[in-house]
Amino acid sequence: MSYQNILVETNDRVCVITINREAKLNALNKDTLAELHTAFEAAFADAQVGGIILTGAGKKAFVAGADISELTELNTYSATAMATGVHDDVMNLIENGPKPVIAAINGYALGGGLELAMAAHIRIAADNAKVGLPEVTLGLIPGYGGTQRLTALVGKGKALEMILTADAIDAPTAQTIGLVNQVVPADELLPKSEEILRKILSRAPLAVANAITAINAAGTTDGYATEISGFAGCFNTTDTREGIAAFLEKRKPVFTGK
Incomplete structure (x- = not known):
């Protein structure tokens, strides 16, 4: 362009x-x-x-x-x-x-x-x-x-x-x-x-995106609901499983944005 x-x-x-x-x-x-x-x-x-x-x-x-x-x-x-x-x-x-x-x-x-x-x-x-x-x-x-x-x-x-x-x-x-x-x-x-x-x-991309959405909802009637939805939705991602596993295994996570 x-x-x-x-x-x-x-x-x-x-x-x-x-x-x-x-x-x-x-x-x-x-x-x-x-x-x-x-x-x-x-x-x-x-x-x-x-x-x-x-x-x-x-x-x-x-x-x-x-x-x-x-x-x-x-x-x-x-x-x-x-x-x-x-x-x-x-x-x-x-x-x-x-x-x-x-x-x-x-x-x-x-x-x-x-x-x-x-x-x-x-x-x-x-x-x-x-x-x-x-x-x-x-x-x-x-x-x-x-x-x-x-x-x-x-x-x-x-x-x-x-x-x-x-x-x-x-x-x-x-x-x-x-x-x-x-x-x-x-x-x-x-x-x-x-x-x-x-x-x-270097952090999990989908978690970063969900955090942006939730923070932008702060102070609105939907703020807490947006946070809960974003938090729960992370558990459908490979990155969340990788992040938790890496923490427990005391290693650096490898995030893929999936």
Whole structure:
């Protein structure tokens, strides 16, 4: 597949998707969002891919926000359609995907960029990164899941503070409040992200997928039922039998994803 706005490279089960609009600080326009949808669907379906790292080209920005020029002609109806499409085709696709996704935040992650990072399962930030949701400075509110995912990650009070003030915060602060998992020097960002992903890939793939589903259901009326279903379903897999046997035999398990 040939892409105009992103780069996709897979090496030994790790797929790296890079938003490649460095001159525009990797801003999310409709074409980039469409390509992200295609790339993630392909990666999730590809048996040769175990997990995905999502990052931005260059050193300045992961994604500095949405492409504001595309917002000028929107009205209530077209904005509803656009936001719904982004939710379904990109943000929810990533969050509910069966394979782990790590956002490697290599600079500014603002507005839609932070919303994209929050859709990933784990966030690793460079020490020079800054994150925030500045939409109210445009007379808007976050529309790609920001009000919901930020609240889930950092709590209602901090989410209100960040969204209502529109202030960006630095990477160490983001880690302190639970918005990012780890902060590392910029030149260690991708190696650390790959290290974490490869550790996940050494675990049972079907169990990882079930864990993602159950954690995403946390706080819903179906949360505990989803966990029980996922737990019980693992006993239909070869990997569960292998994992238990390996533990009892004091050896390293060999998982096959079956």
